[in-house]
Amino acid sequence: xxxxxxxxxxxxxxxxxxxxxxxxxxxxxxxxxxxxxxxxxxxxxxxxxxxxxxxxxxxxxxxxxxxxxxxxxxxxxxxxxxxxxxxxxxxxxxxxxxxxxxxxxxxxxxxxxxxxxxxxxxxxxxxxxxxxxxxxxxxxxxxxxxxxxxxxxxxxxxxxxxxxxxxxxxxxxxxxxxxxxxxxxxxxxxxxxxxxxxxxxxxxxxxxxxxxxxxxxxxxxxxxxxxxxxxxxxxxxxxxxxxxxxxxxxxxxxxxxxxxxxxxxxxxxxxxxxxxxxxxxxxxxxxxxxxxxxxxxxxxxxxxxxxxxxxxxxxxxxxxxxxxxxxxxxxxxxxxxxxxxxxxxxxxxxxxxxxxxxxxxxxxxxxxxxxxxxxxxxxxxxxxxxxxxxxxxxxxxxxxxxxxxxxxxxxxxxxxxxxxxxxxxxxxxxxxxxxxxxxxxxxxxxxxxxxxxxxxxxxxxxxxxxxxxxxxxxxxxxxxxxxxxxxxxxxxxxxxxxxxxxxxxxxxxxxxxxxxxxxxxxxxxxxxxxxxxxxxxxxxxxxxxxxxxxxxxxxxxxxxxx
Numbered sequence: 167x168x169x170x171x172x173x174x175x176x177x178x179x180x181x182x183x184x185x186x187x188x189x190x191x192x193x194x195x196x197x198x199x200x201x202x203x204x205x206x207x208x209x210x211x212x213x214x215x216x217x218x219x220x221x222x223x224x225x226x227x228x229x230x231x232x233x234x235x236x237x238x239x240x241x242x243x244x245x246x247x248x249x250x251x252x253x254x255x256x257x258x259x260x261x262x263x264x265x266x267x268x269x270x271x272x273x274x275x276x277x278x279x280x281x282x283x284x285x286x287x288x289x290x291x292x293x294x295x296x297x298x299x300x301x302x303x304x305x306x307x308x309x310x311x312x313x314x315x316x317x318x319x320x321x322x323x324x325x326x327x328x329x330x331x332x333x334x335x336x337x338x339x340x341x342x343x344x345x346x347x348x349x350x351x352x353x354x355x356x357x358x359x360x361x362x363x364x365x366x367x368x369x370x371x372x373x374x375x376x377x378x379x380x381x382x383x384x385x386x387x388x389x390x391x392x393x394x395x396x397x398x399x400x401x402x403x404x405x406x407x408x409x410x411x412x413x414x415x416x417x418x419x420x421x422x423x424x425x426x427x428x429x430x431x432x433x434x435x436x437x438x439x440x441x442x443x444x445x446x447x448x449x450x451x452x453x454x455x456x457x458x459x460x461x462x463x464x465x466x467x468x469x470x471x472x473x474x475x476x477x478x479x480x481x482x483x484x485x486x487x488x489x490x491x492x493x494x495x496x497x498x499x500x501x502x503x504x505x506x507x508x509x510x511x512x513x514x515x516x517x518x519x520x521x522x523x524x525x526x527x528x529x530x531x532x533x534x535x536x537x538x539x540x541x542x543x544x545x546x547x548x549x550x551x552x553x554x555x556x557x558x559x560x561x562x563x564x565x566x567x568x569x570x571x572x573x574x575x576x577x578x579x580x581x582x583x584x585x586x587x588x589x590x591x592x593x594x595x596x597x598x599x600x601x602x603x604x605x606x607x608x609x610x611x612x613x614x615x616x617x618x619x620x621x622x623x624x625x626x627x628x629x630x631x632x633x634x635x636x637x638x639x640x641x642x643x644x645x646x647x648x649x650x651x652x653x654x655x656x657x658x659x660x661x662x663x664x665x666x667x668x669x670x671x672x673x674x675x676x677x678x679x680x681x682x683x684x685x686x687x688x689x690x691x692x693x694x695x696x697x698x699x700x701x702x703x704x705x706x707x708x709x710x711x712x713x714x715x716x717x718x719x720x721x722x723x724x725x726x727x728x
Contacts, residue, residue, distance in 0.1 A: 217295070217468055224296060225705030226558075229571045230464045230551075234389055236471040241392040243458040243479035246548060248335075248541030250403060250490035251534050252451030254513040255338040256607065257494075261504050261512060262666050263444020264437070266419075266495045267428040272441065273491060276448035277484040279654045282647040284455050284480050286622045288473030289644055291459055292636035295468035297555035298704060299459035300324050303621040305703045307632055314703055315693060316620060321556050322689040324617035328460070328549035330681075331453055331610030333589040335545050336377060337596070337603050339538040340370040345511035346535060349518045349527045361509070363597050370593050377542035378586045381550070385577050388547060395540040402533025403486060406517070407493045409530055414497050415522035424495045432505045434668035446611065446662050452483065453611045456618045460551040473638040510603075547577075549585055554578035559704045561697070601675065608662050608678025613685070615662075619655035622648050 218228040234242070253273070260268035287300070294303045301321030308316045344366060348357025359365075381388070411418070419427075430440035458476060462468040494513070497520035498504070504512040513534075518527040557568035572579040596602040625633060626648045633639055640647065663679030670676075693701070 217466060220469070221296065221463060224294070224302075226296065226463075228463065230297075231386075231576050232464055232466050233386070234461065234465045234471075236467075236474060238389040238392060239458065239461065239465055239471050240475040240478050240482075241396050242389070242461065242544055242547075243454075243475050244399075244482060245392050245395045245537075245540050245544040246454035246457050247451055247479065247483050248537050248544075249451060249483045249486040250399070250406075251339075251342075251537045251541055253447065253487055253490060254534050255342045255511065255538075256447045256450045257512050258505070258507075258510045259447040259450075259666060260444035261501060262432045262440075263430065263435075263447075264433075264441045265427055265429045265501045266424050266498070267426065268441055268444035269447070269491055269495055270425060270488070272445050273448045273451075273487050274484070276445055276452060277480060277487065279650060280452040280455055281477065281480045281484075282650040283618055283622070283654065284476040285640060285647040286625070286644070286651045287456050287459065287618060288476050288638045289630075289633045289636055289640055290621050290625060291462070291476075292469045292473050292638035293633050295459075295462040295465075295472060296704075297460050297463045297551045298559070299462070299552055299555070300456055300617045300621050301556060302704050304624060307621055307624040307628060309628075314698075314701065316624070317703055318561065318693045318697055318701060319686075319689055320617050320620035321561055322685070323613045323620075324456075325549075325553050325556050325562075326685055327453075327610055327613030327615075327617055328457060328545070328552050329585055329588055330592075330606055331457075331614060332542070332545035332549045332585070333592055334450070334603065334606035334610050335538070336373045336542045336589065337370055337593060337606055339373055339535070339542060340366055341509065341603060342511055342513075342538060343369060343373075343535060345509045345514045346528060346531045348509065349514050349531075350524045363600075367593060367596055370596075371590060373539070373542060374586060374589055374593075377539065377546045378582060380543045381546040382575055382577055382579055382582055385547075385575060388543070391540065392544065395537060398533060398540075399486070399537055402530075402537070403489050405533070406530050407489060409526070410497050410517060410520040411493050413522065414520050416497070416499065416519055418496045419498065424492065429501055432502060432667065442657070442661055443664050443666060446608065446666075448487075449611050449615075449658060449662065450607050451487070452480070453614045454545065454548075455480065456614065457545070457548040457552070460548045460555065463551075463555075470637050546582065546585075550578050550582035553585055554581040557581060559701075561701055563696075599675075599677065601677070604666065605677040605681055608676055609681045609685075611662050612659055612678060612682050615655050615658045619652055622651045623655075626652060 217232060221228055257269070260272055263272075290303045290307070291299075294306050296302050298321075301317050301324050304320040305313050305317035344359055344361040347359040348361070350358045352358055380391075384391070428437070428441070430437045433440040433443065435443060455476060458479075459472060462472055465471050494516050498516055499519045504515060507515060514527060514531060517530055518524065521527050521530065553562070554569060554571070556562055557565040559565075562568055568578070568581040568584055570578065570580050592606070593602075595605070599605070626645075630644060630648070633644070663676065663682065665676040
């Protein structure tokens, strides 16, 4: 048996005092924790004990059940991205930005970039696998002089990003559902559903309540739901591809059009910038990449399973996205007509144009609609975990409420309900601006991108020394991935604050920039007003973490769980 030696730096003393003073909920600081270096300590739980030892050495007691395997983590990560749903609801952006080239090659380009982001986050997660995710990682990687403010901003960006992207998913599902209903028409180009603002909002409320109910009451069944979603999605994709290409009632474009047509005249921007603005389509669909990190404390071997799942999911998503997008572009109606749609939801129109039947169209759209609900449930689950993790470190006002785990449901129910209320309140923005979905999706992408960039940039600046001991260390390739990820973040932050098209009218302005700026100012001001005195960051015992990691690696060699 070995007893880890704890660091005696100033910060650790502060963390101990903070934990004692605030009586952090069911947390162990691992001061006297003895960690076995042999596989005999595994017992029947196998790898679960080593993961919990590592978690406890990082200052937390395991409060959530570790029930997910590698495949189940990958499946949940896939559901969070929800290809093809994520691409179907935002297809309007690349149509405005450039058409087929923006749709196809924009998706490929962003997917390759996000693969670098996933690999970069995977390296760091293999060293610091907690539900605190990128905020905890930022704190551990940063120098003591700026780790508090950096982890504070990263944590708030991660929480706000999770909440707004979940809001965007449920609101996007609402708009997509309305567009699907309107494939049935009372007369040409006039749908049967008027979709007034109050109707849209009430549907949004219903979807949000449903997703929260399933995430809260059916937690133990969610891994099976995610597994079902994979087969459901690919069955739906096959049906869409075969039907639209085989029937193609209005004909098919040639390959030169599908892979080479670029028309930026609908955006008003110069061609190069127009193409970039259209990348929000792909960025939105891949923005959930790091959200799966919040599930680390429900995974059997998070140091290896979560990094593998993040990278593998990007590859799977890229392939699924191309399978979905290429056939749609082959049968796509006039680009300008799709851009002019009041609903800003061109996917149902494209499929109906190819099928020629309202009934057939709704049948093909049904798999996407069901996947949208799965995505909303997954995002609700992940956002509740990241908010709970941030709250248990005292970073959110009223933390004593939000850090509680419901013992019967095995979920942070209070945090989940708080997030639901915030989403419903923000949904009221739709009454003032029909472009509310643009703001929700834009803010979600921007905040999540910023939160992912924080630990990657700090890791790069510090010479990547702390990830060298991880199970997912990429060596020289890691440098390349880190540089690509940081460069993408530097482009994405201002890019997705831009309006989709110019000239801009107030009701169609992209208010993501306003919301993001307000968040940044409020988060920074709140740190100096309250956080600087009360927030001490997560409890850290770096020597214990290293010792526990070695024990975890040896345990995995004795008995592996995938």
